[in-house]
Amino acid sequence: MQSLTIIRPDDWHLHLRDGAVLARTVADTAAQFNRAMIMPNLSPPVVDTAMAIAYKARLDAQNTSLTPLMTLYLTDHTSAQEIQLAFDSGIVKAVKLYPAGATTNSAAGVTNIENIYPAIEKLEELGMPLLVHGEVTHSHVDIFDREKGFIDQQLAPLLQRFPKLKCVFEHITTSEAAQFVTGASDLVAATITPQHLLYNRNDMLVGGIKTHLYCLPVLKRNTHQQALQQAVSTSNTKFFLGTDSAPHAQGAKESACGCAGCYSSPAAIELYAQAFESFDALDKLEAFASLNGPDFYGLARNSETITLTRRSWQVPSSLSFGNELIIPLGAGETLNWKMEA
Numbered sequence: 048m049q050s051l052t053i054i055r056p057d058d059w060h061l062h063l064r065d066g067a068v069l070a071r072t073v074a075d076t077a078a079q080f081n082r083a084m085i086m087p088n089l090s091p092p093v094v095d096t097a098m099a100i101a102y103k104a105r106l107d108a109q110n111t112s113l114t115p116l117m118t119l120y121l122t123d124h125t126s127a128q129e130i131q132l133a134f135d136s137g138i139v140k141a142v143k144l145y146p147a148g149a150t151t152n153s154a155a156g157v158t159n160i161e162n163i164y165p166a167i168e169k170l171e172e173l174g175m176p177l178l179v180h181g182e183v184t185h186s187h188v189d190i191f192d193r194e195k196g197f198i199d200q201q202l203a204p205l206l207q208r209f210p211k212l213k214c215v216f217e218h219i220t221t222s223e224a225a226q227f228v229t230g231a232s233d234l235v236a237a238t239i240t241p242q243h244l245l246y247n248r249n250d251m252l253v254g255g256i257k258t259h260l261y262c263l264p265v266l267k268r269n270t271h272q273q274a275l276q277q278a279v280s281t282s283n284t285k286f287f288l289g290t291d292s293a294p295h296a297q298g299a300k301e302s303a304c305g306c307a308g309c310y311s312s313p314a315a316i317e318l319y320a321q322a323f324e325s326f327d328a329l330d331k332l333e334a335f336a337s338l339n340g341p342d343f344y345g346l347a348r349n350s351e352t353i354t355l356t357r358r359s360w361q362v363p364s365s366l367s368f369g370n371e372l373i374i375p376l377g378a379g380e381t382l383n384w385k386m387e388a
């Protein structure tokens with residue numbers, strides 16, 4: 048196959064940040080995707096509808112074709128009324144649960160899920176999706192076991208208590224998560240990033256630490272990578288594209304305490320195509336990238352198409368990022384597919 052035309056994809060999990068870097072981040076995503084679910088972990092986080100509306104205005108001011116779908120950041124204090132206001136705004140499409148301390152800018156996250164039961168009950172009633180960063184945060188739990196711990200201790204009980212809750216298990220990284228989502232009701236789905244399909248923890252740690260592959264949830268062992276590849280190779284509509292593109296400047300990554308996050312937006316669809324081809328599932332790319340997400344969210348599928356051509360090209364080794372540089376995911380690597388402009 049030399050060329051692949053698919054419906055224009057959407058990115059169901061994206062960090063765009065704020066301020067000067069929006070010129071880059073919004074344009075990079077708009078070049079490939081029509082819509083994106085915008086993560087709210089700014090500093091300070093987007094905790095109410097007014098903040099979401101203001102943030103959306105800053106994204107729209109970039110004057111690109113991107114349609115940002117906004118989310119709220121749940122805190123211990125998010126009330127049922129706040130959820131109702133968000134829903135009524137028509138602008139906030141989902142809310143994001145960060146267990147406090149789980150990842151970048153999650154300090155204001157939820158310390159105990161029982162604190163937000165009223166908010167979750169309202170989400171369930173409204174059919175508004177809860178997006179979860181699925182990791183427990185107790186210091187005694189090994190970082191590689193934190194996703195599984197979250198399923199057993201938090202997510203399974205939560206979904207039992209709220210069986211009509213619509214829920215996306217974000218950026219899953221383990222066979223346990225893939226299995227859990229597969230076995231759950233149709234109201235439960237998952238996003239999968241390009242890095243978790245392309246790489247495992249050996250890629251990050253053997254022969255020296257590759258700080259630009261460090262993200263959360265952290266890359267797991269190859270058997271988990273294979274389980275994710277398997278999940279997207281079936282025709283299971285519960286799995287869809289969410290890059291979790293999470294830009295940090297080169298200096299913040301290449302530091303004694305490097306930030307978590309991979310900047311995949313500039314070559315996102317090409318990275319996914321590279322992955323899908325490597326496990327012989329290119330025919331499953333369109334459903335994963337362009338159909339399953341809107342179907343789950345109850346939104347129309349995009350009408351435009353994009354075309355990928357088989358052509359070797361090299362991901363740039365760095366890009367400008369405000370006054371700094373950023374190292375994109377796959378920097379310097381040769382990819383086999385290029386999206387036509």
Ligand code: NCD
Nearest residue numbers: 062150151262263293307308
């Ligand atoms: C994200 C970020 O930098 O905002 N980092 C990451 O490694 N994925 C936060 C997140 O989604 O966990």
Ligand code: ZN
Nearest residue numbers: 062086291293
């Ligand atoms: Zn994220």
